[in-house]
Amino acid sequence: MMNKKELTQLAFRIALMLISAVLIVLFLPREQTFSYDYTVGKPWKYGQIIASYDFPIYKSDAAVQAERDSVMSRFQPYFVVDASEGANQIRRFRSDINDSLKLRSIPVSYVKYVSKCLQDIYDKGILESQEYSALMDSSVTAIRIVTGTTAQSHQLRDFYTTRSAYMQILMGDSVNYRHDLLSQLNVNNYLTPNMELDVQKTKAAYQDLLASISYASGMVQGGQKIVDRGDIVTPRIVSILESMKKESIKRHDNGHQERLLMLGQAMFVLLLLLVFSFYLRLFRLDYLNSLRSLLLFYFLLTLFPIATALIEYSTNQSAYIIPYAMVPLFVRVFMDARTSFVAHVVNILLCSITVHAPYEFILVQFIAGAIAIFTVKELSSRSQIFKAALQVTFGTLVFMLSYDLSQGLTLSTFDPYWYICICVNGVLLLFAYPIMYLFERLFGFTSSVTLIELSNVNMPLLRQLSKEAQGTFQHSMQVANLATEVAAKIGAKVELVRTGALYHDIGKMKNPAFFTENQSGVNPHDSLTEERSAQIIIQHVRDGVEMADKHHLPSTIRDFIRTHHGKSKAKYFYIKYMNNHPAEPVDETLFTYPGPNPSTLEQAILMMADSVEAASRSLKEITDETLRNLVTGIIDTQMKEGYFRDCPITFHDIEVAKEQFIASLKTIYHTRISYPTLEQGQKPEPREKGGSFFSGYKNWNHTRRDRKWK
Numbered sequence: 001m002m003n004k005k006e007l008t009q010l011a012f013r014i015a016l017m018l019i020s021a022v023l024i025v026l027f028l029p030r031e032q033t034f035s036y037d038y039t040v041g042k043p044w045k046y047g048q049i050i051a052s053y054d055f056p057i058y059k060s061d062a063a064v065q066a067e068r069d070s071v072m073s074r075f076q077p078y079f080v081v082d083a084s085e086g087a088n089q090i091r092r093f094r095s096d097i098n099d100s101l102k103l104r105s106i107p108v109s110y111v112k113y114v115s116k117c118l119q120d121i122y123d124k125g126i127l128e129s130q131e132y133s134a135l136m137d138s139s140v141t142a143i144r145i146v147t148g149t150t151a152q153s154h155q156l157r158d159f160y161t162t163r164s165a166y167m168q169i170l171m172g173d174s175v176n177y178r179h180d181l182l183s184q185l186n187v188n189n190y191l192t193p194n195m196e197l198d199v200q201k202t203k204a205a206y207q208d209l210l211a212s213i214s215y216a217s218g219m220v221q222g223g224q225k226i227v228d229r230g231d232i233v234t235p236r237i238v239s240i241l242e243s244m245k246k247e248s249i250k251r252h253d254n255g256h257q258e259r260l261l262m263l264g265q266a267m268f269v270l271l272l273l274l275v276f277s278f279y280l281r282l283f284r285l286d287y288l289n290s291l292r293s294l295l296l297f298y299f300l301l302t303l304f305p306i307a308t309a310l311i312e313y314s315t316n317q318s319a320y321i322i323p324y325a326m327v328p329l330f331v332r333v334f335m336d337a338r339t340s341f342v343a344h345v346v347n348i349l350l351c352s353i354t355v356h357a358p359y360e361f362i363l364v365q366f367i368a369g370a371i372a373i374f375t376v377k378e379l380s381s382r383s384q385i386f387k388a389a390l391q392v393t394f395g396t397l398v399f400m401l402s403y404d405l406s407q408g409l410t411l412s413t414f415d416p417y418w419y420i421c422i423c424v425n426g427v428l429l430l431f432a433y434p435i436m437y438l439f440e441r442l443f444g445f446t447s448s449v450t451l452i453e454l455s456n457v458n459m460p461l462l463r464q465l466s467k468e469a470q471g472t473f474q475h476s477m478q479v480a481n482l483a484t485e486v487a488a489k490i491g492a493k494v495e496l497v498r499t500g501a502l503y504h505d506i507g508k509m510k511n512p513a514f515f516t517e518n519q520s521g522v523n524p525h526d527s528l529t530e531e532r533s534a535q536i537i538i539q540h541v542r543d544g545v546e547m548a549d550k551h552h553l554p555s556t557i558r559d560f561i562r563t564h565h566g567k568s569k570a571k572y573f574y575i576k577y578m579n580n581h582p583a584e585p586v587d588e589t590l591f592t593y594p595g596p597n598p599s600t601l602e603q604a605i606l607m608m609a610d611s612v613e614a615a616s617r618s619l620k621e622i623t624d625e626t627l628r629n630l631v632t633g634i635i636d637t638q639m640k641e642g643y644f645r646d647c648p649i650t651f652h653d654i655e656v657a658k659e660q661f662i663a664s665l666k667t668i669y670h671t672r673i674s675y676p677t678l679e680q681g682q683k684p685e686p687r688e689k690g691g692s693f694f695s696g697y698k699n700w701n702h703t704r705r706d707r708k709w710k
Contacts, residue, residue, distance in 0.1 A: 013294065017277065020298040021269045027309040028265050028354060038233050038241075043415050048228040055247035056216035057240055064215055069139070071209045076144045076153055077135070078198040078205065079125075085194035086122025090115055093190045110181055117169045118190060121160055125195045129161045146198055162191045220244070230409045268353060273301065276346045284339055286648065292443045296334070299443075300327050301347055308351040319355050320421035323429040324348060324365045325372040325392050330436060332372070333379045334445040344369035363403065364396060368425075371395040378495070379448045385433045393426030446554040451495040454557065455480075455502055461551050465506055471517030472508045475613060476501060478668070483609040486660045487602065490653045497602040500560030503553065504606060507544025507561065511536060517617070530577035534570040534591045541565060541593060563603045564610050566643045567595035598647045605657065607643060608635055612661050622669040624662075631661045 038044060059067075097111055125145070127135075135143070135156055143159075144151040160168065166188045170179055220226070220240060227237050276297070280288040287293040304327065308319045327347045331340035348365040352358035375388040400418060436447055457463065466473040480501035487497045512518040514525065514536050525533045544561040574591040598604040611634045619626055635658055638644065644654075 009289065012291075013277070013288070016294055016298050017270070017273050020302045021266065021273055023302050024269050024305045024350065025262065025266050027306045029309065029313050038238070040233050040235060040238060042233055043409075044227045044229055044231045044233055044237075049226045049241075049244075051220045051222055051224045051226055051244065053222045053247075055220055055243060057218040057220060058215055058243040058246055059217055060239065060242070064213070067213050068210075071213055073139055073141070075138075075140060075206060075209055076142050077140065078144045078146055078151060078201040079127075079195045080146050080198050081125050082194045082196065085192060086119060089122070089190040089192060090118050093118065093185075093187075097185070106181055106184065110177060110185065113173070113177055114169060114182070114185055114187055117172060118187075121165045121168065121191070122194055124158060124160060126160045126162060126165055126191065126193045127195050128193045129163060131197070132156075132159070132161045145195075146201070151201075159195070162188070162193065165191045216243075229404075229407055265353065269305075269350060272346050272349055273298075276301070276342065279339075279342050284336075287335065287339065292445065293335070296330070296439065296443045296445070297343060300330065300343065301350060304347055305350045305354065308354045312354055312356075318417070318421045319351065319361070320364070320418065321424045321428065323425050323432070324351065325368045325388075325425075325429055326432050326435070328369040329372045329376060329388065329429075329432055330439060332376055333436065333447050334439075337373055337377075340373050341369070344373070360403070364400060364422075367399045368392050368396045380452055380495075381449065382433055385430060389426050389429040389432075392429060393422060396422050396425070440554070444555045446496070446556045448495050450554065451499045454553070455495070455499045457502075461506060461547065461553075462502060465509055468509045469505075469512035469515070469518050471519075472505050472512065472515060475517050476503075476505050479504070479606070479609045479613045482613055482661060482664050483602075483605050485664050486605050486609065486657045489656050489660050490601070490605075492601045492605055496556065497605050500557055500564075500602060501606050501609065503544075503548065503557050504560050504564040504610065505540065505544065506547050507540035507542065509547070510540065510543045515540075525573075530573040530580065531587075531590045534573040534577075537570045537573070538591075538593050559599075560603060560606055562594075563596060563598045564606050565593040565595075566597040566607060568593055568638075568641070568643065597643045597645070600647055601649050601653070604644050604647045604649045608638065608657055608661070611635075611638065612665070616665055616669070624666070627662050627665050627669075631658050631665070635661075 058064075094111070094115065097106075140156060142153050142155050144153050169187050170182050217239070220243070226240050226244065227233070231237070277288070280297075287297075304322065304324060307322055311317050311319050311322060324344070324347065328340040328344040331343045345366070348362055348369070351365075352362050355361045371392045372388055375391050376384055379385070397419060400422060404414060437450075439445060440447060440450060453459075457466065462473070465476070480498045483497045483501045484494055486492075487494045508515050508518070513522075514533075516523075528536075541561060541564075545558055548558045548561055569588070569591045570593070571591075574586075574588075577591070578586060598607050612631055615630055615634055616627070619630060635654060639654065
């Protein structure tokens, strides 16, 4: 059964994985779009494309439009003529003339002329002005007049609108009829459209014409090769690619198909993220239990697939310009090589679902990431980033060249676009250095470059320590040397443990005189109680953490300050109190450091080195035996009291550490062999004259003085 803390951690991991998966799937394309960049007459620079289903080769939009225009020029809409409308309007006209006294003065010949014109116009037909204009704009030249069960075709120009009919009456016979008298008859009041569009027949005729249009010029069979890398792009290939694009969009317009596509993408992404989680569970449980490590992993594994989708389908640029080698580079610097390799493989697989030629993409990015991992073992200078970018770019270019040659391409058919993208990729990889600093601040990691900068003794905090607590500074330097040697022996992070050792006692600057290494004959503890003395000694841990926060030291360095004493006791004052108060109960919290105990291999090394170095200063006799007893006793006691239970240190590591501490202390204190003592009753034989260095020096010196005075 898992406890509450473990359940909380598991829920957080699952939530983080799901959030990452959802973000990636949201940005993945929902349809198989084709944003290939190609030019007619140039080599095809992508991988081979094979049709996965049958589809027609669609004509171009221009060709379809030309054919449609040709068909529409033959289109004739159907109209029905209302024969009664003309008779009604003529009858109304004559009635109005007879009823109007004013119009009776107009000659009868004018009334007869207008009546005859109205009859002729209505016999031909009057259209709505807007309808007539629409027909003219759509290039319709003729219409069909339905009479019973037949329809006869007539030219559109033979029909009238109300305006053209009015002008025909007024201007039709200007020789015999005066314009001013005709206008008094208000002929426009008797002109109304008598033709109506037969919608049903017209629509049917229109659909028949559209059905006669051919939108395809051939077929592509499923499994047929469309184009391969290096092939010259022809207009026929362009037509097939555009047809494939249209067919793909048409097929994915189905909502059910789109849901299946999204389900497949989600399963693909979740499976890869689960594989990475299983790797952490089996081989790097410490990363799985670390909040900042998980945040960094999922941030990188989410960022690059989204960037790939945006580059490929929003900007129509190649994803090869994205520096994917940053992922293994960051993980290698902050963590380890094996994890960086697995993270890189998972990342390029996640990104491959978006690119056009996933096989080539995986091969190229695999090589680039592997070179980055092999190049940067431990980042110690800015020049390493430049060298890494240079080697990644050169290695990738060589691989691309070899791949192109293996695919049968010749120098004349090489497409320089890919090589330009790889060079741009190398330039962008140089930005890994400033981005790495940003990641350090965001996720709380510390790179080797930062550690090297912090370990410089000219840093303000270390310079202040050397001035205000010189003894503590020397102690820290010795501890750093001891811990570094052990870290190198057992495979720990050397720069990390060295930097942590230099800063672990900075809190002693608050009260330097209360620590023996800074005292010069006067001990202020003589006037204090054991409890008070112990609290002052213990306080240097809290003071050190406050100073580290104030100077913005990385969290990894602050952890060394917290853990270098763990939850041990200030034993000198604890034992002294017990001796002076044998019958009184002891409040052990007054003599216990706040902790926590070490949780990493490097913190355990520092705890051992700090205790060993401090205790070695109190040895009255420095021999192999005393040093071995000292080191073994201190470290065995720390193990017995459980200070190393929370860190991944092995018994073998501890034994190696013991031997290295002994060897280093022997070098520091220059231990020599013990000379035998002279037994009683024996006298040493006299040396011959000039037999020793001192006697020889004495004789030479006397001779030199005699010569000088002479």
